[in-house]
Amino acid sequence: MSAASAEPARRPRRPSGGPGPLLEVAVAEFNTRGYDATSMEDLSRAAGITKSSFYHHFAGKEALLRAALERALDGLFGVLAEPGASAGSPSERLRHIVRGQVRVLMTDLSYVTLLLRVRGNTETERWALERRRAFDAEITALVRQAVEAGEVRAGIEPALAARLLSGLVNSVAEWYRPGRPGSGTLPDDVARAVFEGILPAA
Amino acid sequence: MSAASAEPARRPRRPSGGPGPLLEVAVAEFNTRGYDATSMEDLSRAAGITKSSFYHHFAGKEALLRAALERALDGLFGVLAEPGASAGSPSERLRHIVRGQVRVLMTDLSYVTLLLRVRGNTETERWALERRRAFDAEITALVRQAVEAGEVRAGIEPALAARLLSGLVNSVAEWYRPGRPGSGTLPDDVARAVFEGILPAA
Missing domain, CATH: 1.10.357.10 (Tetracycline Repressor, domain 2)
Structure with missing residues (x-):
């Protein structure tokens, strides 16, 4: 409900040092929840990073x-x-x-x-x-x-x-x-x- | 946003005289929207009947x-x-x-x-x-x-x-x-x- 960036960062599932691992996390979320139902909040939470770090690598969900x-x-x-x-x-x-x-x-x-x-x-x-x-x-x-x-x-x-x-x-x-x-x-x-x-x- | 039963009934896609045609409508909606994303409102709207008529035939979505x-x-x-x-x-x-x-x-x-x-x-x-x-x-x-x-x-x-x-x-x-x-x-x-x-x- 609250923005993910305001929540304490969860432990990352895997090293999130670059676009590759983030992409991996995103694909897993898309496959589990469906693309339409997945938000950038969901993605940054799953990757254990802030939304703004995520946007540093990818312009957005699409x-x-x-x-x-x-x-x-x-x-x-x-x-x-x-x-x-x-x-x-x-x-x-x-x-x-x-x-x-x-x-x-x-x-x-x-x-x-x-x-x-x-x-x-x-x-x-x-x-x-x-x-x-x-x-x-x-x-x-x-x-x-x-x-x-x-x-x-x-x-x-x-x-x-x-x-x-x-x-x-x-x-x-x-x-x-x-x-x-x-x-x-x-x-x-x-x-x-x-x-x-x-x-x-x- | 408002309950479907409060909306004017739309023209039914097909005769909705019994459980068979309602089931057909429901399956089409489930396949298009996904089961989780489909509400009884969506279903009664698609069938062109009120929610209570729908509940007359089926106890619910499941x-x-x-x-x-x-x-x-x-x-x-x-x-x-x-x-x-x-x-x-x-x-x-x-x-x-x-x-x-x-x-x-x-x-x-x-x-x-x-x-x-x-x-x-x-x-x-x-x-x-x-x-x-x-x-x-x-x-x-x-x-x-x-x-x-x-x-x-x-x-x-x-x-x-x-x-x-x-x-x-x-x-x-x-x-x-x-x-x-x-x-x-x-x-x-x-x-x-x-x-x-x-x-x-x-």
């Missing part, structure tokens, strides 16, 4: 959201920029991209989770949705190429395949937690599920 | 949530009770269940969407999560049986396969909209993706 979504999107577009994403047949490129997407999701789980929850209520959210659509369009185009090259069984509707592909990959964010045993093979497991089935015949 | 989640869960457990879910090999049963899950999702999209967003903040939500877990446990057990029967390629970790399976099926709720062309084959398309891959080799 700047934090933008930085967080940028990190997730940079990771995903970074995969598309890797040599493996443009070398080889469309199928090989798709396999590389799927593995890369899962790796980004595992490395930057909270950032990708935030990205997947974006609904388009602010300018930053609409920008992020636009970038997600651009990413998905690249995947759909590649699926189309794989079908046209005869690498993927005809009869698969490329737009539907791309939606299912994205749905499968992104669903990992709902249950994956860092340090889960057996996670090392997860990128390959998901890629195999895409090309051979989740329950392939023996 | 009763509405429970009725909505029950509908989604009854649909899903209804699939498990179908003859096709217990006849045939584990793989055949799984194929039947996947198709049925997609059909329920298409028929009761808003109810299933609400179920998939449940986070466990209220007793009703925790009950629904418990039921979802029970459903998932049945699927995991069937996947295990399929692996043990040698129908599914060994090396697939049943718990992971079940998670990916549920992730793939549920992701359909994020983009499917009733009346979408080509939807008729969606249950079979998803089942094929599960057993042959989203991008099966030609």
Whole structure:
């Protein structure tokens, strides 16, 4: 109810020496409370610093959201920029991209989770949705190429395949937690599920 | 700001003659605003009736949530009770269940969407999560049986396969909209993706 800056500073969850850790704290709060329901008071309280220290690093809540979504999107577009994403047949490129997407999701789980929850209520959210659509369009185009090259069984509707592909990959964010045993093979497991089935015949 | 019952009744979105249409209105509001952020005022305003008329049908917000989640869960457990879910090999049963899950999702999209967003903040939500877990446990057990029967390629970790399976099926709720062309084959398309891959080799 009272301004956070008037309250005694709580013990910080982690060192809050720069923008990186603050961003981490903000993303955790956004994911827990929802972006709309999180105030700069909530954020500075969670980080254990004053609001004015927070504003020293970020112009406001939307700047934090933008930085967080940028990190997730940079990771995903970074995969598309890797040599493996443009070398080889469309199928090989798709396999590389799927593995890369899962790796980004595992490395930057909270950032990708935030990205997947974006609904388009602010300018930053609409920008992020636009970038997600651009990413998905690249995947759909590649699926189309794989079908046209005869690498993927005809009869698969490329737009539907791309939606299912994205749905499968992104669903990992709902249950994956860092340090889960057996996670090392997860990128390959998901890629195999895409090309051979989740329950392939023996 | 003032109580909804003191405001002039708005034109109802649909006939509000009984609990069914009210439930439909409530689910739409819950999905748009989020359950926590929706008040009985919001609901009676959206339904175009007074709060007391609303309370005539439902004891309160949580009763509405429970009725909505029950509908989604009854649909899903209804699939498990179908003859096709217990006849045939584990793989055949799984194929039947996947198709049925997609059909329920298409028929009761808003109810299933609400179920998939449940986070466990209220007793009703925790009950629904418990039921979802029970459903998932049945699927995991069937996947295990399929692996043990040698129908599914060994090396697939049943718990992971079940998670990916549920992730793939549920992701359909994020983009499917009733009346979408080509939807008729969606249950079979998803089942094929599960057993042959989203991008099966030609």
